[in-house]
Amino acid sequence: MHPIRKKRLTIVLFLLAGVSVAVALTTYALRQNINLFYDPSQIAQGEAPVDVRIRAGGMVEEGSVLRDPESLKVEFKVTDFTSSVLVEYTGILPDLFAEGQGVVAMGRMDGNGRFVADQVLAKHDENYMPPEVNEALEKAAGKRASMPGVQDEAAASY
Amino acid sequence: MWQIFHKLGSPKWFFGIASTLMPWLLWVGLALMVAGIGWGLAFAPQDYLQGNSYRIIFIHVPSAFLAQSVYMMMAVAGLVTLVWRMKLADVFVKAVAPVGAVLTFLALFTGAVWGKPTWGTWWIWDARLTSMLILLFLYFGVIALGAAISDEKSSARAVAVLVLVGVVNIPIIKYSVEWWNTLHQPATFKLTEKPSMPAEMWVPLLLSVLGLYLIFGWLTCLRMQTEILVREGRTRWVKELVQAGGN
Numbered sequence: 001m002h003p004i005r006k007k008r009l010t011i012v013l014f015l016l017a018g019v020s021v022a023v024a025l026t027t028y029a030l031r032q033n034i035n036l037f038y039d040p041s042q043i044a045q046g047e048a049p050v051d052v053r054i055r056a057g058g059m060v061e062e063g064s065v066l067r068d069p070e071s072l073k074v075e076f077k078v079t080d081f082t083s084s085v086l087v088e089y090t091g092i093l094p095d096l097f098a099e100g101q102g103v104v105a106m107g108r109m110d111g112n113g114r115f116v117a118d119q120v121l122a123k124h125d126e127n128y129m130p131p132e133v134n135e136a137l138e139k140a141a142g143k144r145a146s147m148p149g150v151q152d153e154a155a156a157s158y
Numbered sequence: 159m160w161q162i163f164h165k166l167g168s169p170k171w172f173f174g175i176a177s178t179l180m181p182w183l184l185w186v187g188l189a190l191m192v193a194g195i196g197w198g199l200a201f202a203p204q205d206y207l208q209g210n211s212y213r214i215i216f217i218h219v220p221s222a223f224l225a226q227s228v229y230m231m232m233a234v235a236g237l238v239t240l241v242w243r244m245k246l247a248d249v250f251v252k253a254v255a256p257v258g259a260v261l262t263f264l265a266l267f268t269g270a271v272w273g274k275p276t277w278g279t280w281w282i283w284d285a286r287l288t289s290m291l292i293l294l295f296l297y298f299g300v301i302a303l304g305a306a307i308s309d310e311k312s313s314a315r316a317v318a319v320l321v322l323v324g325v326v327n328i329p330i331i332k333y334s335v336e337w338w339n340t341l342h343q344p345a346t347f348k349l350t351e352k353p354s355m356p357a358e359m360w361v362p363l364l365l366s367v368l369g370l371y372l373i374f375g376w377l378t379c380l381r382m383q384t385e386i387l388v389r390e391g392r393t394r395w396v397k398e399l400v401q402a403g404g405n
Contacts, residue, residue: 008241016322023326027337035339036284072210085259094278096207121278126346128212128355130203 020143037104043115044083050109056085057104065099078103079114089117096122168245170395176379183379187372194365202359214272220370222265225293226328228258228374232300233325236318246382248314249389251321252304253381257374259297266290266328277341285334286342288395289327296324310389 001009027034037057038048048054061084065079072091076099077084087105097103102123107116205212232254238247269287270280279362281287303320307313335344346360347353353360390396 005241011235012237012240012322015319016325019323020326023330027330031338036282036341037339039339059247070372094276096276100256101207119278119337121341122276123342124208124276126343128205128346128359130356130358131206132203133356135207 039080039083040078040083041080043085048102048109050111053106055106056087056115056117058084058102060097060099060101060103060130062099078105084149085115086113086122087115087117090122091118091120093120094122096124165242167246168244168391169246169249170393172246173383173386173399174275176383180376180379183372183376187369187374187376190365190369191373192369193361194367194369195310198359198362203356208276211272211275214268216363216366218265218268218272220367221261221268222290223367223376224370225258225262225265225290226331228254228261228294229296229325229328232258233328239314239318240322245314248310248317249385250378251300251314251317251380253385254374254378255297255300255304255382257288257377259294259301262290262297266294279402282341284340284342285338286340287329288333289331292327293324293331296320296327299324320330374401 019043037055040056040058040153041092042048042146043056048056056078057061058078058080061079064075064084066075068074074089074093076087076089078087087107089105089107095139102125104123106119106121112150172353195216199213200212202216204210232251235247235250238244239251266287269290273282274280300317300320303318304313307316334340334341346355387396387400
């Protein structure tokens with residue numbers, strides 16, 4: 001390669017490396033702000049500020065959804081399978097909201113470790129399948145173990 | 159090898175090659191697109207959770223995919239402009255930047271339309287959506303900077319530097335869903351693993367991605383030819399070409 005071109009190539013590569021390092025450092029420093037939500041473990045460890053609007057995200061725990069029959073109030077637990085946090089929300093939930101599905105809730109922590117949400121968004125995962133496949137999967141899972149009554153009991157206690 | 163590389167830089171040579179390629183790119187691309195999108199919209203099975211609304215991926219994924227890959231191509235062309243001072247590389251950047259901007263906009267728009275019923279919101283400032291918006295602004299910046307400088311050589315260099323600086327955004331878009339907590343789901347397709355989607359969904363998706371690539375290729379050839387004619391208007395071969403075609 002021609003020496004002048006080699007020199008230009010080196011300069012361009014240095015420029016790219018410099019910009020990459022700058023951006024990496026900036027995003028690393030801002031990672032707390034770039035993360036869209038706190039997961040339940042972070043909240044349990046007290047990393048999330050109290051009484052400041054934050055987002056909490058994770059899976060809706062199976063059998064934890066309690067609906068108030070009189071109003072639109074819903075309570076459910078959001079879990080990351082290590083810790084979970086109780087979320088309280090009044091309003092209409094998105095169509096994809098279901099037990100075992102991901103959600104991101106916006107709101108604030110009250111003093112008692114409850115998360116009072118004013119917006120709940122459903123988080124979709126990367127898996128797609130036709131309904132028949134899902135039915136077959138659920139059937140197979142249902143045969144293995146089912147605990148009837150747990151859900152009904154929880155619903156009745158509200 | 160270097161000879162082929164330098165020949166590639168000749169506008170006249172490129173003009174001829176592009177003319178032969180264009181009908182192939184257009185018709186094969188259109189056939190693939192129609193097959194992929196038609197299959198995806200009408201015949202692919204529903205999703206167990208989202209029902210029919212997931213079908214927007216047959217437009218969203220190809221445009222988002224291409225929006226990033228067009229930027230990568232622009233970055234390579236930018237490098238060629240800076241190091242080898244090849245005019246054709248600049249022609250390429252100027253020709254594809256508006257196409258990339260349209261694709262990025264399409265990806266953002268279809269994503270918003272899908273996000274409303276699925277997530278419950280049109281827009282959220284998560285890392286994936288924000289970095290994609292930055293990509294749109296980068297495209298706008300490239301277009302504006304190129305148009306603002308009238309001297310061909312300085313315009314080419316300035317645009318190339320901007321394109322190369324902006325390329326750091328591409329890995330951020332790609333890995334945003336892994337590095338940070340986002341509302342956007344992680345990639346369904348990975349190079350090393352089987353897609354988390356049945357074949358009757360990903361085959362039409364793949365067809366529409368390939369189709370869009372080819373149509374992009376056709377559009378690029380067309381736009382580059384136009385740009386070459388404008389720039390090389392004074393040369394003999396262009397004059398001869400215009401005379402032969404014009405009368």
